[in-house]
Amino acid sequence: MRLRTKQLVKAVTVCFIVGIALYVVRRGPRKVFHLSEKCTDEYSKQLLQTLCDLYHSNKVDGNLCPKLCDEHSIQYKSCLYFKRGKKVMLMDWDNQNVILKAKHSSLDAFYHLLVKFQEGDKTVTHIPDIETFKKFVHDSVYFAFGRSHEFNKNELLKRMWTKDIKNVESMTLAEKESLWSLLQQDEFIYMKYFNDKHLPKVFGSCGHFYAMEYIPTGKILNPSILSLEENFNAAPWPNRARIALGFLDLIANLDNAYIDVMHLCDVKNENFGVRKDFSIVAIDIDMAFLNKHMEETLSQPNCTTDEDCHFFDCHGNCDMQTKKCTKDRTDNNLQAVCRKIFMGKNGLPGLLRYPPPSVYDKVTDLLQQCVTESSHNKIASKTVVYQKLYVLLSDSLSIPI
Numbered sequence: 295m296r297l298r299t300k301q302l303v304k305a306v307t308v309c310f311i312v313g314i315a316l317y318v319v320r321r322g323p324r325k326v327f328h329l330s331e332k333c334t335d336e337y338s339k340q341l342l343q344t345l346c347d348l349y350h351s352n353k354v355d356g357n358l359c360p361k362l363c364d365e366h367s368i369q370y371k372s373c374l375y376f377k378r379g380k381k382v383m384l385m386d387w388d389n390q391n392v393i394l395k396a397k398h399s400s401l402d403a404f405y406h407l408l409v410k411f412q413e414g415d416k417t418v419t420h421i422p423d424i425e426t427f428k429k430f431v432h433d434s435v436y437f438a439f440g441r442s443h444e445f446n447k448n449e450l451l452k453r454m455w456t457k458d459i460k461n462v463e464s465m466t467l468a469e470k471e472s473l474w475s476l477l478q479q480d481e482f483i484y485m486k487y488f489n490d491k492h493l494p495k496v497f498g499s500c501g502h503f504y505a506m507e508y509i510p511t512g513k514i515l516n517p518s519i520l521s522l523e524e525n526f527n528a529a530p531w532p533n534r535a536r537i538a539l540g541f542l543d544l545i546a547n548l549d550n551a552y553i554d555v556m557h558l559c560d561v562k563n564e565n566f567g568v569r570k571d572f573s574i575v576a577i578d579i580d581m582a583f584l585n586k587h588m589e590e591t592l593s594q595p596n597c598t599t600d601e602d603c604h605f606f607d608c609h610g611n612c613d614m615q616t617k618k619c620t621k622d623r624t625d626n627n628l629q630a631v632c633r634k635i636f637m638g639k640n641g642l643p644g645l646l647r648y649p650p651p652s653v654y655d656k657v658t659d660l661l662q663q664c665v666t667e668s669s670h671n672k673i674a675s676k677t678v679v680y681q682k683l684y685v686l687l688s689d690s691l692s693i694p695i
Contacts, residue, residue, distance in 0.1 A: 342383075350363065352466075356501060357458075363500070368394075392508050393494070393508050454476070495507040540568070593621035607630040629674070632664035
């Protein structure tokens with residue numbers, strides 16, 4: 295009886311710690327101070343060497359670890375971004391560019407699976423069993439999606455892990471730790487789970503780093519480096535109109551292709567890539583939320599004005615009676631794209647700058663409507679402005695330039 299009681303206490307303790315771990319993971323990352331945040335080749339190569347050391351000591355795993363650390367078919371090219379621990383590197387994989395990234399450069403910035411607790415005068419280290427780990431995986435995705443969808447635990451684990459596994463019970467601790475660190479990165483969850491044409495393809499992972507498709511922004515979408523004359527030569531209206539139509543297709547996809555509407559709250563040129571067919575890919579979705587999660591994010595703060603309730607490019611509303619932010623977003627993805635991409639900002643021309651004279655007034659008026667009209671319709675692709683803008687841009691492709 296005493297043994298069974300001790301086992302029950304241990305099980306309850308572990309489940310409690312698991313619940314706390316999942317809560318704090320959704321609330322935010324561990325606070326790790328980065329003494330050096332330099333986007334340098336030397337520091338980047340040190341990080342990759344540390345990652346490979348972890349792999350060779352059986353502390354992390356992933357389908358790309360052998361290619362990165364043993365075969366060396368994945369080679370470092372340059373550092374693209376390093377801020378607040380987030381690391382983005384350009385890699386060469388058999389003469390093809392890929393992105394290798396992680397929300398935190400150090401594995402220790404993520405919560406670990408190993409649970410330590412006191413049992414009498416001893417410190418006991420507990421490794422969650424496979425059933426507990428499957429719950430970890432399920433609940434991580436479940437919370438990332440705003441608690442709006444249930445999943446088959448076995449199938450979900452196979453879907454989210456980057457190595458092919460026939461029997462989930464055979465997963466090693468290194469594999470579990472690596473997947474657990476990946477599941478603390480919502481961007482990875484969205485890209486890996488949905489595998490959608492408007493999101494970069496995830497090729498795999500090693501430890502807490504994951505490799506994804508490289509899709510550059512391109513000069514047309516990011517014209518700040520160009521002179522006015524080069525703007526006209528390098529970005530003719532038909533190409534810009536096709537890219538704008540690509541954004542409208544992306545917006546419709548965000549409305550309809552996922553479990554619920556996906557909101558993009560960090561809308562800027564460099565967060566989108568342009569394919570050769572002018573389709574648009576959201577290449578940085580660290581601040582993307584499915585609708586249920588969006589409502590929870592917006593409804594938290596106290597407020598005195600509507601601006602207090604804005605979450606970056608997702609605008610909220612302040613209830614003046616309760617002085618609390620409501621759960622409703624007051625704009626939509628189209629309006630954010632109109633404000634930040636289509637129209638000029640900070641002295642820079644927008645994507646739909648200088649339209650042909652025959653459509654100049656109509657384009658200008660529609661963009662003005664887009665950014666100024668209040669819209670509580672979260673389904674942007676169902677709005678009148680969206681429909682009119684899509685038809686106008688499509689028709690403008692046949693206009694002689």
